[in-house]
Amino acid sequence: MDTARNVLEQIKRKLIVSCQALPDEPLHSPFIMGRMARAAYLGGASGIRANSVEDIREIKSKVDLPLIGIIKNNYPGSNVFITPTRHEVDELVREGVDIIAMDATDRIRPDGSTIEELFPLLRSAYPNQLFMADCSTYEEAVRAAELGFDCVGSTLSGYTEATKGRSLPDFELIGRLTARLKVPVIAEGGISTPEELKRLFELGIYSAVVGSAITRPLEITKKFAMVVD
Numbered sequence: 001m002d003t004a005r006n007v008l009e010q011i012k013r014k015l016i017v018s019c020q021a022l023p024d025e026p027l028h029s030p031f032i033m034g035r036m037a038r039a040a041y042l043g044g045a046s047g048i049r050a051n052s053v054e055d056i057r058e059i060k061s062k063v064d065l066p067l068i069g070i071i072k073n074n075y076p077g078s079n080v081f082i083t084p085t086r087h088e089v090d091e092l093v094r095e096g097v098d099i100i101a102m103d104a105t106d107r108i109r110p111d112g113s114t115i116e117e118l119f120p121l122l123r124s125a126y127p128n129q130l131f132m133a134d135c136s137t138y139e140e141a142v143r144a145a146e147l148g149f150d151c152v153g154s155t156l157s158g159y160t161e162a163t164k165g166r167s168l169p170d171f172e173l174i175g176r177l178t179a180r181l182k183v184p185v186i187a188e189g190g191i192s193t194p195e196e197l198k199r200l201f202e203l204g205i206y207s208a209v210v211g212s213a214i215t216r217p218l219e220i221t222k223k224f225a226m227v228v229d
């Protein structure tokens with residue numbers, strides 16, 4: 001892993017590709033995610049976002065790119081599932097990823113804490129670790145920057161009660177964030193075309209994560225099949 005500053009430099013104005021497949025998806029397999037990451041690298045990606053220690057380990061053996069790591073975990077009684085507790089953060093630190101992304105919404109986490117309560121503990125335990133805040137609203141992202149997150153993402157817009165039904169990518173949210181925040185704003189969620197990506201860079205984003213449009217063939221197939229059926 002490179003130094004924190006170096007990592008942020010490496011992803012500046014660059015494309016990050018998310019290589020993820022959950023257990024209920026047909027491509028669920030560390031082997032396949034490793035090859036996806038390799039293809040993304042050869043295609044010009046400058047960073048990878050990945051879920052789970054198994055996938056991350058395999059991806060590291062296939063590409064040497066900055067890695068945003070998450071662990072998705074569903075706990076009963078909470079809707080927070082992207083790196084929801086200290087436990088997943090500890091696992092990611094042990095494995096070693098350049099940036100740990102975690103839910104930074106205003107929702108109560110599975111252990112009953114808020115991000116305001118949890119994040120300061122993580123920051124003091126891991127002062128040199130970069131953290132990305134996966135947010136759904138403007139207020140959450142501003143709060144995350146105040147809390148000391150190193151970068152903020154629009155990852156969860158459209159996926160929380162407050163933002164259900166928002167059209168993605170969330171240009172409006174992202175534009176407001178780039179206008180206001182000093183920390184890097186990473187556009188993520190629903191970026192479907194190179195034209196959308198270009199428009200987001202024109203809005204001043206630091207970098208962008210594209211997932212499904214590149215690495216989820218089931219979803220891509222659906223879009224084509226829809227016009228045929």
Ligand SMILES: CC(=O)N[C@H](C=O)[C@@H](O)[C@H](O)[C@H](O)COP(=O)(O)O
Pocket residue numbers: 018020070082155156159188189190191209210211212213
């Ligand atoms: C909401 C949620 O679970 N988002 C996840 C976050 O890691 C991934 O499933 C997305 O694929 C990723 O954010 C990239 O977004 P898109 O696949 O739309 O380009």
